[in-house]
Amino acid sequence: MDVIPLGPGFAAELRGVTLADVACDDAAYAAARAAFEEHSVLVFRDQEVTDELQLAFSRRFGPPEVTKVGSQGEGSHFVILSTIGPDGKVVPADHRLSLRNKANQLWHTDASFKRVPALTSILSARVIPAEGGETEYVSTRLAFERLDAGMREKLENYFAWHDYAYSRSQIAPGLATPEERAALPPQCWRMVWRNPVNGRGAIYLASHAYGVDGMEPAAGKRLIDELMTLATAPGASYLHPWRKGDVVMWDNRATMHRGRPWPAHEARLMVRTTISATEADGVGTMRSPSSQAAE
Numbered sequence: 114m115d116v117i118p119l120g121p122g123f124a125a126e127l128r129g130v131t132l133a134d135v136a137c138d139d140a141a142y143a144a145a146r147a148a149f150e151e152h153s154v155l156v157f158r159d160q161e162v163t164d165e166l167q168l169a170f171s172r173r174f175g176p177p178e179v180t181k182v183g184s185q186g187e188g189s190h191f192v193i194l195s196t197i198g199p200d201g202k203v204v205p206a207d208h209r210l211s212l213r214n215k216a217n218q219l220w221h222t223d224a225s226f227k228r229v230p231a232l233t234s235i236l237s238a239r240v241i242p243a244e245g246g247e248t249e250y251v252s253t254r255l256a257f258e259r260l261d262a263g264m265r266e267k268l269e270n271y272f273a274w275h276d277y278a279y280s281r282s283q284i285a286p287g288l289a290t291p292e293e294r295a296a297l298p299p300q301c302w303r304m305v306w307r308n309p310v311n312g313r314g315a316i317y318l319a320s321h322a323y324g325v326d327g328m329e330p331a332a333g334k335r336l337i338d339e340l341m342t343l344a345t346a347p348g349a350s351y352l353h354p355w356r357k358g359d360v361v362m363w364d365n366r367a368t369m370h371r372g373r374p375w376p377a378h379e380a381r382l383m384v385r386t387t388i389s390a391t392e393a394d395g396v397g398t399m400r401s402p403s404s405q406a407a408e
Contacts, residue, residue: 120351124154219320226277240382245375254315256344303397315367
């Protein structure tokens with residue numbers, strides 16, 4: 114297996130290994146897992162992807178999430194990210210599917226709004242537009258390391274509140290349904306997570322984050338915005354141009370990502386599996402809801 118660096122200090126392509134290799138062979142899994150812990154974003158090109166293979170590959174890294182209420186693929190282990198309606202045609206720009214795709218164009222970390230956060234997300238390209246629709250990644254580990262020592266020490270003791278409905282409200286009022294709001298109450302997570310393999314810290318951030326626990330709302334939001342700006346500074350990202358057969362996995366403990374726009378009339382179909390984090394993965398402490406910051 115060859116590891117080819119791609120991004121500015123993170124992200125790599127794995128060559129000479131397939132999803133099937135990782136799913137079935139312990140040595141291939143160990144090598145891929147080591148690369149994942151080191152590089153945070155891994156790219157596999159020219160894969161013959163099926164739902165069954167993607168799920169088998171995903172299970173090597175931990176327990177797969179069950180897709181949340183209100184999402185395409187609800188109740189399964191697959192999140193269907195599509196602009197294709199039931200009639201087989203691309204939905205209009207004001208359709209809920211399009212708006213949800215637009216929400217994914219905000220910088221975010223998958224599942225930070227859930228009681229059980231995510232270790233990794235695995236995304237496969239099934240139908241891609243002729244142009245656009247890339248996914249862009251930044252390393253919140255490298256962003257943490259760019260902070261001065263005093264700020265790093267402070268952040269180790271800070272907690273931020275994350276809410277799915279908050280991020281969706283930035284796109285359209287009511288985009289998060291009442292059922293989603295009820296199923297996904299705000300969660301409060303430590304703002305710095307440390308990788309249990311290499312000890313490196315990363316800022317745990319997302320567009321779902323709206324406040325810092327114990328901090329006046331405006332000041333907390335200002336700190337979050339400053340950290341988001343730092344993490345997403347020009348030159349800090351890896352932009353992945355998709356090809357059919359691509360599979361990309363990323364570390365939700367140490368990265369943020371966002372989708373990029375594509376022509377509204379062109380179809381795009383991606384399938385994501387998400388692996389829940391466990392205590393062994395260095396999950397940050399969750400704060401009790403009794404201390405929730407005001408929105």
